[in-house]
Amino acid sequence: MKRDIEIAQAVEATTMKPINEIGAKIGLQANDLENYGQYKAKLTYNAIKQVKDKPQGKLVLVTSINPTPAGEGKSTISIGLADALNKIGQKTVIALREPSLGPVMGMKGGATGGGQAQVIPMEDINLHFTGDMHALTTANDTLAALIDNHIQQGNELNIDPRRIQWKRALDINDRALRQIVIGLGGPTSGTPRQDGFDITVASELMAILCLAEDISDLKQRIANITVAYTYDRQPVTVADLKVQGAITMLLKDALKPNLVQTLEQTPAFIHGGPFANIAHGCNSILATKMALGLGDIAVTEAGFGADLGGEKFMDIAAPAIGHTPDATIIVATVRALKYNGGVPVAELTNENLTALKKGFANLRRHIKNMQQYHVPVVVAINAFSADTAAEIKLLQDLCAELGVQAINTEVWAKGSAGGIDLAKAVTEALKQPAEFTPLYDRQDSVENKINAIVQKIYGGKHVEFSNKALQNLKLINKNQWQDLAICMAKTQYSFTDDQHVLGAPEDFTIHVREIIPKTGSGFLVVLTGSVLTMPGLPKKPAALNMDVDENGVISGLF
Known part of the structure; x- marks a missing residue:
């Protein structure tokens, strides 16, 4: 039996169509596409505007x-x-x-x-x-560097280094980077502090990229990101740092959707990749x-x-x-x-x-x-x-x-x-009526919105908030962020926050350990159980089976 990669390579070598032909099937002209080789393209901003109408x-x-x-x-x-x-x-x-x-x-x-x-x-x-993940990683880490540089160069905004929310990012599972110490090496190497890495797909910039309507919206959302708090607990945003333009610039091409095709030449937009568990x-x-x-x-x-x-x-x-x-x-x-x-x-x-x-x-x-x-x-x-x-x-x-x-x-x-x-x-x-009804009212309290998801979707009965989460709730209400949507961070393997509980359990308790305001993307990330924003590699990672020969042909990708 052929592996997935062997099936794909056989089609790629014989019947894959140039991307301009795929675009033409859905009314896109050559000047609507920015080609990345023969078989991949991004839409131009002009094409995006026309299609949206x-x-x-x-x-x-x-x-x-x-x-x-x-x-x-x-x-x-x-x-x-x-x-x-x-x-x-x-x-x-x-x-x-x-x-x-x-x-x-x-x-x-x-x-x-x-x-x-x-x-x-x-x-x-x-x-x-087309480099989207790398652009996001670079933009994320550029913002991290600018925050630390601001502190190093006098800290005009009075940022408390202990309350920096913005983490660095890497698009690979690397558990060793979950908790780190930076700024070692003396005065010229920055202020020593605890830091950590998220996987790139958990970065708020990924969420923002996937929710932005256009460059102006992208820039405004980036400006709204809360990156830290001051010594007197006031939020510090990217707009306060005055670098939203620079970060947006790094993402200007990543914002454009990517066009490819299926094995049967169906047009496919592959764009953005936030994980659903975090x-x-x-x-x-x-x-x-x-x-x-x-x-x-x-x-x-x-x-x-x-x-x-x-x-x-x-x-x-x-x-x-x-x-x-x-x-x-x-x-x-x-x-x-x-x-x-x-x-x-x-x-x-x-x-x-x-x-x-x-x-x-x-x-x-x-x-x-x-x-x-x-x-x-x-x-x-x-x-x-x-x-x-x-x-x-x-x-x-x-x-x-x-x-x-x-x-x-x-x-x-x-x-x-x-x-x-x-x-x-x-x-x-599709011929049947669809009368969409949202699960909760955005204007409801944060606790009630979380309870609605736990009770109506998970089948749980109670939500237990840690002391840290309760402090987060006070901060959220103080800054009037309570109307944001709820983004639950939970194990994908179970309705509960324990990955080993299968089936459809009832009347359990979900444990909320932290609530992180994502003011650029417009939601509150609710961390439950032991879910991690930087995964680790398994004992035998898939990478062990991967290789490339002298002709550049890849094997073992799947």
Whole structure:
């Protein structure tokens, strides 16, 4: 069986189209694109302005159950669905996140779909692509250097070095950088203080890039970032440092959405990449707007499970886009649900209807959660070869009891041909009324908004705030930040804040250890449990299997 990278390389060598041809399929001219080689391009600002004024198509959000070691395949389904929609005559454009080198080199080895449902050029997208991640890292660390330099050069703003909120960033999992000490080496080397690194995709600049409408909006959001507090606890912003122009300059090209293609030449915007467990988990609103303006249907994806990326898309991204989803797809696998039902990974290929029925509780909660938003829901069963007819039927029957269609989907093995039934079901769902209802009122108190997510989405009963979090709440109310949206930072593996609790637990307590105001991106990051903003590499990282030969051909990326 060919690996994903081998499938992608075979297509890249034979049937991949020049990016200008892909752009032409959706009405883009050559002067609308800034080419990065033959197969990648960014949209020009002129093209972005023109597309934003066009009538918008329908929006399909793809989310999933909680991730498991058994695999779910959300990106694969998103890509295969878009290919299938095009195949049945629905002009469809994809908008997805850019991969981070953290999971690429660590756990996953790639993030561009799989099998016959991939975006290409696969190696480029997974590695340096058009340089967006590097630009974000540079901008983030330039701001960090400017803050420390301000203190070194007299500290006119009276910044308390103990209360600097802005961390440095690196787009790789490096646990050794979570907590560091900087400024050692004497007076000329700065003021010694504790610091740390976030992974780039957790940087507020990543969130801002993904929420900004244009350069002016980007600059204003950057200006609004709270980077530190003074000795008398007053917030210090980038505007106070007067460097919003310089930081925006470093991101002027990164703000432009990237255009590539699928294996079947469906146009795909791959842009922005915040994690959904520690950030808001959605690609840029510009990419989504481009897909909406250039296609009749736009397919987008939210990171991790519907309790994280799905909720954040509905309550953070959709208001920023100005377009709520017209249908929601929840991806599930028989294997993952059996795992939620207590089956060890080694036994997942064995038929087990009892475990499947027990594990269905996880999918049931995600379905009911998404139905709270009053948007039509379809379940996509991502098929594996070991799935039995009895298991598929049971899963479809259980979904039908909730009034939801569950479609067996084989896009990994068959590409668009394996997604025709799903595409037809989605087309029918798009004909149903979608009367979007937000989960909470932005003007409600911070505590009530957090409780709404915990109780309505997670199934929890209580929220326990640490002393630090309670102090954060006082600061938030003092500075009148309480109307910001809520961005929960929580393990992706469970509805709880304990990654080992599977299924659909009830009446548990979520432990909030810290609440960090992100005044540029417009939300409050609520850190729960032991979730980290700088992940670590596993014992056997994916990098161990990667190589490149003398001709520059990559292997082992996935």
